[in-house]
Amino acid sequence: MPRRFAPVIGFLVALGVPLLPGVPPFWITLLDYIGLYAIVAIGLVVLTGIGGMTSFGQAMFVGFGAYTTAILTTRYGLSPWLALPVAIIVTAVAALIIGAVTLNLSGHYLPVGTIAWNISFYYVAGNLDFFRRYDGISGILPLSMFGVSFLDSARLYYLILVVVALAMIATENLLDSRIGRAIRALNAGAVAAEAFGVDIFRVRIFVFVYAAVLAAISGFLYAHMQRAVNPSPFNIEASIEYLLMAVVGGASHVPGALLGAGIVTLIKNELQDVLPKLFGLEGNSEIIVFGVILVLMLQVAPEGLWPLVSAPFRRALAKQRFSGTAKLVAQKSEMLSRREPPPRGDKLLEAIGLRKRFGGLVAVNDVDLDIRSGEIVALIGPNGAGKTTLFNIITGVDRPSAGHVRFNAHDITSMPARLVARLGLARSFQHARLIPGMSVIDNVAIGSHLRADAGPFRALLRLDRQEEGRLKREALAELERVGLAGEAERPALSLALGRQRIVEIARALSSDPVLLLLDEPAAGLRHQEKAALAALLRKLSEEGVAILLVEHDIDFVMGLCERVIVMNFGSKLAEGTPAAIARDPAVIEAYLGLGA
Amino acid sequence: MDPSIFLILVQDGLTSGAIYALLALSLVLVFTVTRVIFIPQGEFVAFGALTMATLEAGEFPRTAIMLLGLGIAAAIAGYLAERRVITKRRLAWLIAETLLLPAVIFVLALWLAPRKPGLLPEMLLALAIVTPMGPYIHRIAFRPLAEASTLVLLIAAVGVHLTLTGFGLVFFGAEGSRTTSFASGSLALGPVMVTGQSLFVLGASIALAFMLYLVFELSLIGKALKGTAVNRLGARLVGIEPSLCGRIAFGVAAFIGALSGLLIGPITTVYYDSGFLIGLKGFVAAIVAGLVSYPAAAAAALAIGIMESLASFSASAFKEVIVFTAIIPVLLWRSLVHTRLGEE
Numbered sequence: 001m002p003r004r005f006a007p008v009i010g011f012l013v014a015l016g017v018p019l020l021p022g023v024p025p026f027w028i029t030l031l032d033y034i035g036l037y038a039i040v041a042i043g044l045v046v047l048t049g050i051g052g053m054t055s056f057g058q059a060m061f062v063g064f065g066a067y068t069t070a071i072l073t074t075r076y077g078l079s080p081w082l083a084l085p086v087a088i089i090v091t092a093v094a095a096l097i098i099g100a101v102t103l104n105l106s107g108h109y110l111p112v113g114t115i116a117w118n119i120s121f122y123y124v125a126g127n128l129d130f131f132r133r134y135d136g137i138s139g140i141l142p143l144s145m146f147g148v149s150f151l152d153s154a155r156l157y158y159l160i161l162v163v164v165a166l167a168m169i170a171t172e173n174l175l176d177s178r179i180g181r182a183i184r185a186l187n188a189g190a191v192a193a194e195a196f197g198v199d200i201f202r203v204r205i206f207v208f209v210y211a212a213v214l215a216a217i218s219g220f221l222y223a224h225m226q227r228a229v230n231p232s233p234f235n236i237e238a239s240i241e242y243l244l245m246a247v248v249g250g251a252s253h254v255p256g257a258l259l260g261a262g263i264v265t266l267i268k269n270e271l272q273d274v275l276p277k278l279f280g281l282e283g284n285s286e287i288i289v290f291g292v293i294l295v296l297m298l299q300v301a302p303e304g305l306w307p308l309v310s311a312p313f314r315r316a317l318a319k320q321r322f323s324g325t326a327k328l329v330a331q332k333s334e335m336l337s338r339r340e341p342p343p344r345g346d347k348l349l350e351a352i353g354l355r356k357r358f359g360g361l362v363a364v365n366d367v368d369l370d371i372r373s374g375e376i377v378a379l380i381g382p383n384g385a386g387k388t389t390l391f392n393i394i395t396g397v398d399r400p401s402a403g404h405v406r407f408n409a410h411d412i413t414s415m416p417a418r419l420v421a422r423l424g425l426a427r428s429f430q431h432a433r434l435i436p437g438m439s440v441i442d443n444v445a446i447g448s449h450l451r452a453d454a455g456p457f458r459a460l461l462r463l464d465r466q467e468e469g470r471l472k473r474e475a476l477a478e479l480e481r482v483g484l485a486g487e488a489e490r491p492a493l494s495l496a497l498g499r500q501r502i503v504e505i506a507r508a509l510s511s512d513p514v515l516l517l518l519d520e521p522a523a524g525l526r527h528q529e530k531a532a533l534a535a536l537l538r539k540l541s542e543e544g545v546a547i548l549l550v551e552h553d554i555d556f557v558m559g560l561c562e563r564v565i566v567m568n569f570g571s572k573l574a575e576g577t578p579a580a581i582a583r584d585p586a587v588i589e590a591y592l593g594l595g596a
Numbered sequence: 597m598d599p600s601i602f603l604i605l606v607q608d609g610l611t612s613g614a615i616y617a618l619l620a621l622s623l624v625l626v627f628t629v630t631r632v633i634f635i636p637q638g639e640f641v642a643f644g645a646l647t648m649a650t651l652e653a654g655e656f657p658r659t660a661i662m663l664l665g666l667g668i669a670a671a672i673a674g675y676l677a678e679r680r681v682i683t684k685r686r687l688a689w690l691i692a693e694t695l696l697l698p699a700v701i702f703v704l705a706l707w708l709a710p711r712k713p714g715l716l717p718e719m720l721l722a723l724a725i726v727t728p729m730g731p732y733i734h735r736i737a738f739r740p741l742a743e744a745s746t747l748v749l750l751i752a753a754v755g756v757h758l759t760l761t762g763f764g765l766v767f768f769g770a771e772g773s774r775t776t777s778f779a780s781g782s783l784a785l786g787p788v789m790v791t792g793q794s795l796f797v798l799g800a801s802i803a804l805a806f807m808l809y810l811v812f813e814l815s816l817i818g819k820a821l822k823g824t825a826v827n828r829l830g831a832r833l834v835g836i837e838p839s840l841c842g843r844i845a846f847g848v849a850a851f852i853g854a855l856s857g858l859l860i861g862p863i864t865t866v867y868y869d870s871g872f873l874i875g876l877k878g879f880v881a882a883i884v885a886g887l888v889s890y891p892a893a894a895a896a897a898l899a900i901g902i903m904e905s906l907a908s909f910s911a912s913a914f915k916e917v918i919v920f921t922a923i924i925p926v927l928l929w930r931s932l933v934h935t936r937l938g939e940e
Contacts, residue, residue: 052747054747054750054751056754101924101928102924102927104928104932105927105928109883109927109930111747111750112633112879112883112923112927113923113924113927115876115920116880116920116921116923116924116927117920117921117924119876119916119917119920120916120917120920120921123913123914123916123917124914124917126913127913127914127917240754240758243751243754247751284762284765285762285765285766286762287758287759287761287762288758288759288762288763288766289762290755290758290759290762291754291755291756291757291758291759291760291762292755292759293755294751294752294754294755294758295736295737295752295755295756295759298741298744298748298751298752298755299737299740299741302744302748
């Protein structure tokens with residue numbers, strides 16, 4: 001298994017670099033810078049590449065770290081090792097405040113907001129005496145540890161190397177955890193994650209703070225390496241450069257950050273030698289080439305360089321992941337605890353007078369609905385009858401304009417989706433909303449988010465393995481139940497659409513629900529698959545789970561359900577046993593037109 | 597601050613606000629048609645002003661070389677994009693647009709520049725050099741990304757901004773320039789002396805804004821642009837070519853940028869990188885307007901101009917801080933109004 005040790009070998013090789021005879025000290029300095037930039041870029045991988053929040057403000061957080069230690073050590077004589085935690089805390093608090101204000105911004109407003117913050121930071125630092133204006137603060141002492149001073153760049157190199165390695169390991173740990181799944185859902189799976197209890201806003205804030213703290217650590221090291229700080233390395237251009245590194249390396253891969261930092265720094269260094277000769281000019285004309293590279297990268301390799309570099313190892317990596325899951329599942333640990341289902345026949349869900357308007361359109365008009373524990377109820381109706389809107393209201397994705405919903409003895413009207421999920425309600429979506437870039441089993445595991453509690457710190461330190469094992473085991477069990485255990489490690493979006501819907505059912509089941517809301521679960525399935533699905537739903541109902549399903553396949557519905565509700569133009573048209581509904585003249589008219 | 601100083605500050609603020617308004621209009625136009633948040637807008641301002649300054653000095657503007665280079669790159673990009681479906685007619689158009697046109701402008705600049713032909717021909721030449729850069733940049737950088745997300749387009753726009761700023765440094769050096777005022781004299785309006793240049797700026801901005809309005813409301817191409825802005829697929833289905841609309845939007849943006857550069861050239865010293873902050877303020881105004889409403893963008897731009905002018909008098913060092921932190925509450929308000937989790 002030599003490939004498993006590739007990162008370790010890489011680390012050892014890196015350790016040996018300064019010992020090689022004939023390596024010029026300037027190279028070591030350059031490597032130091034690459035390490036410092038990589039730490040910031042790792043944060044951007046989590047924030048931007050995976051979390052989907054583009055930040056043009058990372059240089060500002062580097063600045064927070066650098067200035068905090070500069071001021072504390074030069075002005076108050078504090079030891080740098082005491083200044084470090086302060087720098088981290090100051091930056092984390094600043095990021096928390098800035099994040100709380102800015103992360104409500106969506107789409108392109110967020111990058112613009114970070115631009116504004118970074119520009120403001122630059123001018124504030126450059127104009128306040130507290131920060132010594134544009135001259136900055138000098139005379140910062142070099143770091144020292146156990147009497148060893150990190151004055152020369154070769155010694156500092158080891159320190160930086162260790163920090164980079166720790167940051168990479170911690171970040172990989174973080175991404176492969178309960179919180180990691182929530183982070184990976186931020187970009188394109190927020191609605192689904194929220195439906196299983198993930199507090200998306202909190203996760204966004206956490207990621208923002210995490211990236212800021214990494215930047216602050218880089219800034220701390222930078223200040224003690226340069227032994228002086230001034231505002232210019234923390235301006236908006238520097239933030240753009242960090243983003244460039246992440247994009248070039250491969251914004252959604254942790255090792256890509258190191259790769260990108262290396263490539264950009266080396267290119268910049270070369271260009272600063274070559275370009276002045278070419279154009280006969282001083283100044284930062286390397287940005288011409290940077291800009292071209294950035295645009296070309298987006299056009300030619302939008303995923304960055306890491307996927308290309310790591311392509312030969314892809315199979316080995318997949319294998320490693322597979323055996324990792326197997327090892328987790330094989331761990332001796334108790335199963336996740338299950339919820340006691342309410343007594344069969346108890347009233348579980350009750351909706352009274354639900355109404356939803358979109359402007360002039362009344363999509364749902366005074367609908368009453370009730371579902372008892374263990375019951376299978378179908379909601380049918382022509383396209384546009386308001387079925388999905390009704391689903392969205394019940395599950396907390398939309399708010400009703402009028403009416404009330406009670407579920408499991410709680411009033412859930414206008415309750416956000418993630419709180420409704422806590423009470424034991426789970427759903428699937430009409431257009432399957434699996435999280436891209438995640439395996440089938442990870443997608444299912446997000447369903448049991450609320451059945452575990454490991455937070456980011458346990459994840460960073462890898463203290464969450466017992467619990468992860470339980471979650472993975474549960475996910476695998478649910479996949480077995482729906483007949484997809486063989487696909488567990490495949491990328492979720494590589495499955496056919498019909499099967500993606502089934503994965504959604506497994507995800508819903510892994511939340512241990514008492515009520516399951518399924519939006520067209522049988523669409524896109526073959527005959528045998530439908531039969532298997534019907535059998536599964538019947539079995540669930542015997543176990544006491546209530547099921548409400550929207551479905552167009554009338555045969556499927558008629559054979560399965562105890563009760564059918566028909567909607568048309570937003571109102572309830574009829575309700576009754578399948579046989580009664582099939583004879584109801586109003587229903588026949590709605591489906592086939594007058595006179596049929 | 598006594599009333600007369602206040603009025604002078606307001607006058608200054610209105611003048612720069614008018615420029616920001618023009619830039620905001622073009623940013624809104626570019627965004628609605630192409631979804632690109634056009635960060636490099638400011639570079640056209642700097643290019644316009646500095647090209648003009650070079651022409652005034654009777655020197656050959658090196659932006660003309662860049663125009664030629666961009667034209668060649670655009671020709672290649674255009675050919676690559678269409679090579680499977682290109683007709684002779686379209687090829688001829690492509691060559692005329694991307695190779696012939698810049699060559700003609702280049703020769704014209706070479707011939708005209710040392711002759712110092714006077715204010716108006718120089719202005720026209722500066723506009724002719726900068727304006728076609730817009731469509732070329734669209735062909736090179738953004739057309740291949742037409743299906744990408746707004747975020748990818750934004751990062752690409754940052755890339756273009758970096759490149760153009762770098763070229764600005766290469767062509768014009770780190771020193772700034774100021775051009776001669778083209779409307780000397782001033783006018784007494786009550787207690788305030790209004791300079792001719794400010795009046796000119798205001799007048800030109802209003803005229804241009806009105807012109808844009810007419811184009812959009814009355815002409816077929818304006819309607820095509822509006823259609824593309826509302827629904828790209830729908831526009832394509834009725835025979836509007838989105839990439840052509842994109843080029844037109846970028847052309848208008850480059851023209852407005854260059855013109856803004858000509859207008860502020862005599863008021864402030866313009867450096868190769870001045871465009872970024874100027875453009876960003878136009879951009880702030882456009883964002884305040886949610887990147888969709890022209891009148892709201894113009895109003896916000898005037899407000900920013902006045903705020904900046906007042907801030908530069910009472911807390912000059914913190915002028916930028918005040919302007920940029922002021923947008924955060926507005927951003928918040930906008931995104932609260934506009935979004936819920938449901939949009940993905």
